[in-house]
Amino acid sequence: MSENQVNNPKRHAPGSENKKIEMKRLKYSGLAYHNRSNKDIAAKKAPSFEVFCKCKYECRKLPYEQKIFLFEDYYKIANHVKQKSYLLGLIQIGSVKRSHGKYESAEQSRRQATAWYTVPNGNGQHVKHFQTFLPYYTRQCKF
Structure with a gap:
């Protein structure tokens, strides 16, 4: 043996x-x-030219070339653990903007933070997005 x-x-x-x-x-x-x-x-298909997201964020301002670059950059990693850390690096955590309950203190609420998904726009800045890139990045991504 x-x-x-x-x-x-x-x-x-x-x-x-x-x-x-x-x-x-x-x-x-x-x-x-x-x-x-x-x-x-x-x-996985590369992002389409049209923006199908109708959110209040700046998804529409991101150039198509940058979308393709981000898509190729993500799948070039080809390692699940590194891909998850790549996505976690794009998430920004902030304080809760609205609370929906009558709590004496914020700690009583289950929601302790607000998360924003961001992507670099190629000019050294990050653009908030929500639905535009999730179909391209995630398969079964659970954090």
Whole structure:
């Protein structure tokens, strides 16, 4: 018996670990892959030219070239842990703007902070956004 078989109580078919690693690599790179049940999962699509977000933030002001750059930059990372830290770096935390309950102190509320999703606009500034980039960045991102 090899050392790998002794330490690992699960049994795997020969070569199955390589397929699993390859599927993860393709998935986190935004490329097409087959999942465990052998279904075809399409590759992630680059952002469209039109802005479908109707929010009050400045999503419309972000140039299309910057959207493509951010999309390619995110999927160039190709590592789930690093991608999550990349997204966490784009989140800004602020104080709660509105409270919806009659609390004596703010600590009694479950909501302790407000989060904004931001992206760099290419000029050294960050633009707030909400719905514009979430479909491109997230697959199953749970923080």
